[in-house]
Amino acid sequence: MSQPGAPSVRARLSSWRLPLVADWGPRVLSGVVAAGAGAVLLLASLLTPSVTGLATHTQLGLADCTFLAWTGHPCPMCGATTTFALLAHFRLIDGLLNQPFAALLFALTCGIVAIGVAEVVDPRGRWGRMAGWFERYEVVTGVGFLAVMAASWIYKLAIVAVPT
Secondary structure, eight states, X not given: OOOTTXXXXXXXXXXXXXXXXXXHHHHHHHHHHHHHHHHHHHHHHHSOXXXXXXXXXXXXXXXXXXXXXXXXXXXXTTTHHHHHHHHHTTOHHHHHHHOHHHHHHHHHHHHHHHHHHHHHHSOOOHHHHHHHHHHHTHHHHHHHHXXXXXXXXXXXXHHOOOOO
16 A cells, blocks of 8 residues: 555656666676675685795796795795685684785775675765775875885794795
8 A cells, every 4th residue: 555645656667767877887896896806815715825824826826936036035925825825714813923914915805895795785985985085094004004014024034934
């Protein structure tokens, strides 16, 4: 039963239309971004984390770390793929201890998937708000990322025993 003065079901259905293609643009873009980040997480879950904390990426057919081979020391991102694999297998402490900066990147990747899916389901301009926040705090964010990356590299240098 409809209330007096309310449009009938037939009137509501006859006025329904598919949203304009422009209305779907943010959803499609969000879906593509979520799928890309989700593919990274899926791939990480398919890898077996290296017990050495390094070289998990070689399972993907990639070469050993050139920086490590040339200098005998791990590069700033050594262990990142291993950390992603550890975290994808829910070994949270092991992942955090292996490469802290990569653990931060993993968390950001999970956040990108979550925001992308949320924007597909219910677009509310989350990407724009995030971009606005990063724009306001870009220097602090950039310096913060570099500081965490540098601290993680120093940590990795301290814990990796490379045979000579």
